[in-house]
Each structure stands twice: as structure tokens, then as C-alpha cells.
Amino acid sequence: MAKKTTASKTGGKAAAGKTAAQAKPPHVLIVEARFYDAIADELLRGAKAVLDEAGATYDVITVPGALEIPGAVAIALEAPKTKGKFDGVVALGCVIQGETYHFDLVSNESARGLTDLSVQRALPIGNGILTVDNEGQARARLGGLHGHKGEGAAKAALAMIALKRSLSGK
Ligand SMILES: Nc1c(NC[C@H](O)[C@H](O)[C@H](O)CO)[nH]c(=O)[nH]c1=O
């Protein structure tokens, strides 16, 4: 059973000269898989920092592993309490190669599930699921040599929200 934690942030100033709808700050669903707690902490910190900077608000849902992320998004999109509430989604997780094929399954299916949701639901999604051989590679993508995957996912989600709004006149 996914452990649900909700952390909401309010705030964000309307950009001057925009209509109310255009100025309304995006409300984002962050779904984080906490298979590796320390990595999850940093992914979440980076994503929140980007959303805070952009004036966006967000709710956070926690699931056991990356494989559960697409399902959690689908549940949140349909649940009475959250249906229609989110402008976009940031998915965060870390999948590290083990001895078996399971790495490929978790990596590929979590990505496929998110892509399917994004395409089928015209839903802005930023994918911040690390898929790496070892923890060192993960660390290098949390503000190291290869950037910050959590920040990047939040930026991607905001960009797709802006695109959707620009094309729908919102
Ligand atoms: N090995 C990793 C997993 N595995 C667990 C799956 O994501 C899933 O929770 C399980 O198969 C039950 O459905 N998850 C990660 O996020 N990262 C891993 O490295």
C-alpha cells in the first residue's frame, strides 16, 4: 500500500499583465518513489526548489518503488479528492541495476507508463526517475557532473504546462 504523504505549498505571485487564468500558478503533483531514501530526499529537494522558484504549488505522493509511479498518477487523476486538481506531474525515483532483468522491467515500464499517461491524457509530465548502474552514477545526477535529475524533471513539467496553456489559450 503506497504510504501517502501530502505536503502542499501555497504561494506564487500572479505575473503582471496576464489574465487571471494565465497568471494562476501551476499546481503540480510530485510522485516520489522512496526505494533509496537519501537519493529520494535530494531528488525531491531539487524538484521543490525549481517549483518554488517558479511560484508553483504542489502536492507530494510517496510510493514504494518506481514501478508504482504511473499507477499512483493514474489513481490521483481519477480519485474524487484530486481529479482535475493538477496541471502537471513530476515523477521522481531511482532504479539501480541489480543481478537480474528486474532493472530493465522497472526502468522500462515506469517510463512507458508515464509516457502513455502523458500522451493519452495530454498530461504534462517531467520524468525524474534515475536509471543507473550504481549509486555513484545516481549521485553524479543529483547536482554533480551530470546536472540534477530532480531539477530537470520539474523544469520539464513546467515547460510542458506552459506549452499546454499557450496552446489552449489559458
Ligand atoms: N529495484 C528497484 C525497485 N524495485 C521495486 C519496484 O519498483 C516495485 O516497487 C516492486 O517491484 C513491487 O511492485 N524500485 C525502485 O524504485 N528502484 C530500484 O532500484
Ligand SMILES: CC(=O)[C@@H](O)COP(=O)(O)O
Ligand atoms: C532494479 C531492481 O529491481 C534491482 O535493484 C533488484 O535487484 P536484483 O535484480 O538483484 O533482484
